[in-house]
Amino acid sequence: MMRTQRVREGRVELEVPELESFRAPSGDFVPSLTPVFYNPHMEFSRDIGVAAVRVFGRRAGRRLRICDPLAGVGVRGLRYAAEVEGVEEVVVNDASEEAFGFLRRNLSLNPLPHVIPRHEEAHLLLWSCRRSFQVVDLDPFGSPSPFLEASCASLSPPAMLALTATDTACLAGVYPLACLRKYGALPVRAEYSHEAGMRILIGFCQRVAGIQGLSLLPLLCHSTRHYFRVYLLCRRGGVREVLREQGYLSSCVCGRRSFSRRPEGGTCECGRRREISGPMWLGRLGEGGFVEEVRRTVEVEASDFRLRSQELRLLELCAEEAEAPPFFYDSHAMARRGSLSPPRLERILEGLRDRGYRAVRTHFSPTGFRTDAPFEEVQRFFRG
Numbered sequence: 567m568m569r570t571q572r573v574r575e576g577r578v579e580l581e582v583p584e585l586e587s588f589r590a591p592s593g594d595f596v597p598s599l600t601p602v603f604y605n606p607h608m609e610f611s612r613d614i615g616v617a618a619v620r621v622f623g624r625r626a627g628r629r630l631r632i633c634d635p636l637a638g639v640g641v642r643g644l645r646y647a648a649e650v651e652g653v654e655e656v657v658v659n660d661a662s663e664e665a666f667g668f669l670r671r672n673l674s675l676n677p678l679p680h681v682i683p684r685h686e687e688a689h690l691l692l693w694s695c696r697r698s699f700q701v702v703d704l705d706p707f708g709s710p711s712p713f714l715e716a717s718c719a720s721l722s723p724p725a726m727l728a729l730t731a732t733d734t735a736c737l738a739g740v741y742p743l744a745c746l747r748k749y750g751a752l753p754v755r756a757e758y759s760h761e762a763g764m765r766i767l768i769g770f771c772q773r774v775a776g777i778q779g780l781s782l783l784p785l786l787c788h789s790t791r792h793y794f795r796v797y798l799l800c801r802r803g804g805v806r807e808v809l810r811e812q813g814y815l816s817s818c819v820c821g822r823r824s825f826s827r828r829p830e831g832g833t834c835e836c837g838r839r840r841e842i843s844g845p846m847w848l849g850r851l852g853e854g855g856f857v858e859e860v861r862r863t864v865e866v867e868a869s870d871f872r873l874r875s876q877e878l879r880l881l882e883l884c885a886e887e888a889e890a891p892p893f894f895y896d897s898h899a900m901a902r903r904g905s906l907s908p909p910r911l912e913r914i915l916e917g918l919r920d921r922g923y924r925a926v927r928t929h930f931s932p933t934g935f936r937t938d939a940p941f942e943e944v945q946r947f948f949r950g
């Protein structure tokens with residue numbers, strides 16, 4: 567008999583596998599060791615999910631039908647049902663026998679009449695619910711790519727597709743062929759490889775949605791710990807416009823980078839060969855107004871979120887950089903190239919702004935910044 571424990575997250579009470587039984591010899595909690603997945607570290611991501619669905623619901627101006635097709639013990643779906651106003655129904659599904667047992671018990675702990683428990687293979691469920699949901703939250707082990715087509719098919723636009731990817735090593739260039747296999751794109755190894763990986767993930771989602779005549783645009787994206795989390799607005803049509811903002815990145819070890827619709831290799835100004843990666847999304851990583859509204863929602867409405875102050879810090883940075891130019895610079899990586907000690911980030915930001923350029927921080931790195939200044943202007947801060 568599996569040992570279990572009760573936890574409270576947000577406004578729901580949950581029975582989950584006893585977390586203490588799943589510690590590695592090092593003492594670290596290893597969620598993947600649990601037979602039914604419940605990862606307490608993902609509370610941060612789920613809190614932001616609740617705030618994002620609240621904002622999307624208010625904007626949609628209608629009652630939402632939501633699907634959590636890979637629900638584990640059911641925590642995401644139950645939280646949407648308990649914590650978002652104006653939800654019509656939440657379909658909470660898991661194919662695993664054990665997960666479904668927890669899911670049913672958790673539903674009886676939190677009697678929410680508009681939650682519909684399902685015990686099906688996710689593809690079968692999603693394809694049988696064509697054009698049904700305003701929100702689908704895809705939270706798989708590893709890559710979401712196998713479930714994307716079915717998830718898009720189940721969306722009823724205007725809708726929001728939220729997804730998690732935990733295969734960040736593959737997207738960020740540690741396993742380039744795995745990235746090509748799962749996302750049809752080549753990643754890059756650079757200080758901004760996580761940003762490029764997130765853009766590869768978004769680009770792939772957009773191409774899959776495009777097959778069904780749907781366009782996807784980022785509302786909010788963040789890279790936290792070992793995962794990427796992406797919230798995409800789904801609309802009918804507009805696919806060409808979206809695909810026009812996809813392209814390829816050419817990068818060089820000297821720090822120079824450029825991007826274009828078609829792959830451009832060749833030699834960098836420093837004389838070295840440029841590396842090509844992509845295809846990927848080159849547009850904005852969020853809609854400033856949406857991100858700011860999610861931040862306000864956490865600030866004003868979510869005093870019960872345990873991790874609120876960290877969440878606010880992240881959302882502030884995401885709002886600042888949402889519509890800023892792609893591919894941040896990292897001041898430490900730039901300084902290392904010249905064997906210098908890095909200048910203070912504030913000094914770089916102010917210096918660039920004084921010269922009339924945009925310059926903002928990024929949540930991808932505490933020492934990173936985004937700017938529309940040409941590379942030579944950026945380099946001025948890193949000369950001995």
Ligand SMILES: C[S@@+](CC[C@H](N)C(=O)[O-])C[C@H]1O[C@@H](n2cnc3c(N)ncnc32)[C@H](O)[C@@H]1O
Pocket residue numbers: 602603604605608612635636637638639640641642659660661662665686687688689705706707
């Ligand atoms: C990462 S866990 C979900 C975690 C959960 N959303 C949370 O926030 O705690 C992924 C879940 O997907 C389920 N799953 C994997 N493949 C599936 C499939 N093809 N159909 C339905 N469920 C599946 C697994 O049983 C597992 O519970």
Ligand SMILES: [Zn+2]
Pocket residue numbers: 818819820821822834835836837838
């Ligand atoms: Zn170069």
